Amino acid sequence: MSTHNIHLQINDRPHDASVEGRLTLCDFLRGNAGYTGVHVGCEHGVCGACTVMVDGLAVRSCLMLAVQADGCSVTTVEGLSTGDGPLHPVQQTLREEHGLQCGFCTPGVCMTLAALTQGEQKPSSETLINAMSGHICRCTGYQGIRRAALRLAGEAVAPVEDHG
Amino acid sequence: MNKPEPLTDRYIGKRQSRSEDLRLLTGRGVYTDDVNPPGVLQVAFHRSPMARGRIRSIDTSAAQALPGVFAVLVAKDLERYQPNMLSFFLAPPVVPVPLLAVDRVCYVGDPVAMVIAQDRYIAEDASGLIVVEYDEEDPVVTLDDARSGVLVHPDTESNVAAATGADELDPDLEEMLASAPHLEVIEMKHQRISQSPMEPRGVVAAPQGSGEMTVYLSCQGPQLAARWFSQAFDLPQTTFRVISKDVGGSFGLKGQPWREETAVVAAALILGRPLKWIEDRLENLTSANQAREQDMKLRVGFDLEGNLIASHADYGINNGAYPHGADSNIAVMMFLWAAHKLPAFNFSAKGWFSNTVGLGAYRGPWALESLAREVLLDRAARKLKIDPIELRRKTLVTKADQPTMTPMGLALEDISPAECLEELLKKVDVAAFRAEQAEARKQGRYLGLGFATYIEPTAGTAGVIVLISESCHIRIEPTGKVSAIVSTHSQGHGTQTTMAQVVAERLGVPFEDITVYEDDSSRGGYGSGAYGSRQAVAGGGACIRAADLMADKIRAIAAHVFNAKAEDVFIRGGTVHIMGAKQQTCSLRDIADVAYAEPERLPEGMEAGLETQYRYCPPPLTLTSAAHACIVEVDVDTGFVKILRWVSSEDVGNMINPAVVEGQVAGGLAQAIGQVLFEEVSFDARGNPTAVTYKDYMLPTIFDVPVFEYLHGASAPSQTVGGFRGVGEGGCIVGPPTLVNAIADALAPFGELKLEFPLTPPRLLELIEGRPIAQKNIPAPKAEPATAPDPVPAAINLPSPSSPQANITSPAAPSVDGLWSFVLSTPMGPQAFTGKLAVDGSVVSGTFYTKGEEASFTGSISGNHLQWDLKVTKPMSLTLKYDVQLEGNQLVGKVRMGVFGTAKLVGERA
Ligand code: FES
Ligand code: FES
Secondary structure (H helix, E strand, O other): OEEEEEEEOOEEEEEEEEEEOOOOOOHHHHHHHOOOOOOOOOOOOOOOEEEEEEEOOOEEEEOOOOHHOOOOOOEEEHOOOOOOOOHHHHHHHHHHHOOOOOOOOOOHHHHHHHHOOOOOOOOOOOHHHHOOOOOOOOOOOOOHHHHHHHHHHHHHHHHHOOOO | OOOOOOOOOOOOOOOOOOHHHHHHHHHOOOOOOHHOOOOOOEEEEEOOOOOOEEEEEEEEHHHHHHHOOEEEEHHHOOOOOOOOOOOOOOOOOOOOOOOOOEEEOOOOEEEEEEEEEOHHHHHHHHHHEEEEEEEEEEOOOOHHHHHHHHOOOOOOOOOOOEEEEEOOHHHHHHHHHHHHEEEEEEEEEOOOOOOOOOOEEEEEEEEEEOOOEEEEOOOOOOOHHHHHHHHHHOOOOOOOEEOOOOOOOOOOOOOOOOHHHHHHHHHHHHHHEEEEEEEOOHHHHHHHOOEOOOEEEEEEEEOOOOOOOOOEEEEEEEEEOOOOOOOOOHHHHHHHHEOOOOEEEEEEEEEEEOOOOEEEOOOOOOOOHHHHHHHHHHHHHHHOOOOOHHHHHHHHEEEEEEOOOOOOEEEEEOOOOOHHHHHHHHHOOOOHHHHHHHHHHOOEEEEEEEEEEEEEEOOOOOOHHOOOOOEEEEEEEOOEEEEEEEOOOOOOOOHHHHHHHHHHHHHHOHHHHEEOOOOEEOOHHHHHHHHOHHHHHHHHHHHHHHHHHHHHHHHHHHHHHOOOOOHEEEEEEEEEEEEEOOOOOOHHHHHHHHHHHOHHOOOOOOOOOOOOEEEEEOOEEEEEEEEEEEEEEEOOOOOOEEEEEEEEEEEEEOOHHHHHHHHHHHHHHHHHHHHHOOOOOOOOOOOOOOOOOOOOOOOOOOOOOOOOOEEEOOOOOOOOOOOOOOOOOOOHHHHHHHHHHHHHOOOOOOOOOOOOOOOOOOHHHHHOOOOOOOOOOOOOOOOOOOOOOOOOOOOOOOOOOOOHHHHHOOOOOOOOOOEEEEEEEEOEEEEEEEEEEEEEEEEEEEEEEEOOOOEEEEEEEEEOOOEEEEEEOOOOOOOEEEEEEOOOOOHHHHHHHEOOOOOEEEEEEE
């Protein structure tokens, strides 16, 4: 079994590791580096739960090998906000819109939305909703995820009427 | 403090942001795979590649020799532990369920061996080195195969896993159907569904070395799981503690541990090492119990005004090889006509074994009742040329009709599907839609509007020992913080938030000051967790009562300490206010200081500490009602369905958190859309699964699910403490018929839909273009049959008509006097009891003994035919009607059990 020495940044901290060639990036991030916020829902690139940012782009970490991340900067959901600080705007919006239930798909959803809204980007709601079609959520019926995506694109979302 | 203080802080009914979200959004949730006890080893299962075969040999030597492999176990290695694989109701299985395959494999994915290694990669490498030789046999795959094929389990009499209802047709009912002015008949086939929680199953079994086994489990409730392990293993020296912090969805799948989880626990007991197994998606789509594969023929007689005259249902459900509980799904029959004015109804329902993975629960397991009924009503409306809404107005039980009884004897007091429908019609302008539809058709566009109504049993307890009560234990800690330990459990339900809302409001403390714990069986009392849409009703009621008890205790202490009257004390914002000549306040911490540290300052006789506990038993059933409407457009060139609008109108009683309620409805509706349009666990003719990734098993995406509109105008408080109703399953029950009716309405110009699901574009094009679709499954070449197919199993123990000895009216029949052991096959599993019978002329009398109780009866005997009635009060007041025959040395017959349908009875001489 081939092993490789890799050096990468994870959530702005340097990491050195010796990994087998076949080790997936998601298993490396979870098992070796301890970032268990990376969730594995299918291991074949469909569900989107494992999405992380690699050099600023949203990537399915089940479809990438750890060796391929050598020299890269990886951000997981743990890197979006500090442990005790305020939530990242994507996280805050998802919370306000009840965009999650079990939370298993959520880190992936956060990472895709964060990648597409970072910096000066002003994505359209269409861009964000299209991107959300790559994330399977079995719980919410996408109602809150859609509202959050619209709000992150700067669209006004009518407050949900209170019927209670 | 010039303004009068309101008595409580309002949290019930608020769209409170969820406390769970802070950890889940930041990647700090703790799911089972996130738990790594020191020294944990990983498990991979070696599974059967064929649906049916005999195991000739298993060679694990190469696997054992692989560096990093700790152990390779096969069935005989686990023999020391033979857990009784109980159903969710804790009933024993009707066929033995091995942890690992013994001698034969029964489905593709049947676990044959388990590899335990230092990491999962090595475990899977080693699993690939195991060599198993099989003699392959022809499998029994579909319901039709099961009805006509060889026995799935050689020691059973037939492939019937469970049966309720009557095989023989009732001549009176048949006459009513035959003479009805209009007879509507539908036949439907529902595909198999994978619950597909985004987190698959998983377990970490960590033996503690002193008889304590800690099991981290992806489950629906740690209390029930701990009880299940404890009763299944039955090891007096071992205590099972189950911890389940965050669970990534379940939808019925994780309601009870099953073969893999239990095998991992057994292996951990044997090896004394912590073991972890995390199911991967391939395993989840092939080897986790599945749901919904059913067929039904439903016949309904109408008069020409659309009133119902009579109905009969013939129903089958595929139980696979090892169902979580052998099941003929009696709830389908209980709820098929529960909300409708129907004079006469009868049915036959059977669960069938097959060489496929076993049946499990899935959100609204009985949902086929709504799909069959609502689709049939629309079809009849089209034929009778009655508006489908008018037809429902005629047939639905309204508020004014209640109290009343359903055809199967269920009491109705406060259902409101008719009222939900009227609310719905305030928002959905049917006349405007019909005009738009007519206009669109002129342009070759096909729009459709579908309606459905239903009622849903929630928080059901009747007769189900595991569901009777939920508990809430509240502590004001010495620090003044509030802990609530509740027997609810969230796999996304948000019960940490909703239960805290209830406690906060009833106790008068800020929401933020309350921590709800529901993750550890050792921390609180027994409860079933999430099952049957029960948590708001049962858990909410327990929280209300426990919080009220705590508020009473705090008031009593404050009144005593401040020399005031208890009525003048109230708690608000976490502060205790003492009204009177001079208003005073103190904190909960002050009260806690007295309660924990200065017991002498407590009222006479009061127990020290600040802890209360309430175990709430909700009513046997709390019924939720709803009416839904949806509008679709079907593209007649491609067969694609676009959902344009969906409105739900629900009677959910009081809501704790409307955002959580709507989240449950929306999640259920998205799953409904998946069932109707996309999802199918499919098999080829050899029983090989053909949808084993999410590229083949298609779940709805954000593009497939519309924005839902919710109306709660018809909501009325239920009879429960708190007035809540359950809402967890409804969307998945009423959603499918709503969508199917909309598609049927859109395509009505082409004829009636063939009711085979999912309604994929090729299937819709078959109707639109009037031609059958190409054969989907090309039959695979058959293997040599290992045994000649024998449609009539030799073991079947029925009198043969040609054999004179078996003549059941033989005058020389032996007497029935004496002791008998009986097994009654109830929907909750087989029930065993003993009984004593004595005959005097044409009178039979007897006594039954069960769990230390006795019940006596008298009835009649004529020839070999015996009949008697037995009144019982548990689980509810029922008259059980026994009708049995003496056949040789057996008493065989059936028992009519009112609302629970008809069950088979077999008695042997004791
Ligand atoms: S786990 Fe990577 S896409 Fe599903
Ligand atoms: S919140 Fe459960 S899968 Fe999305």
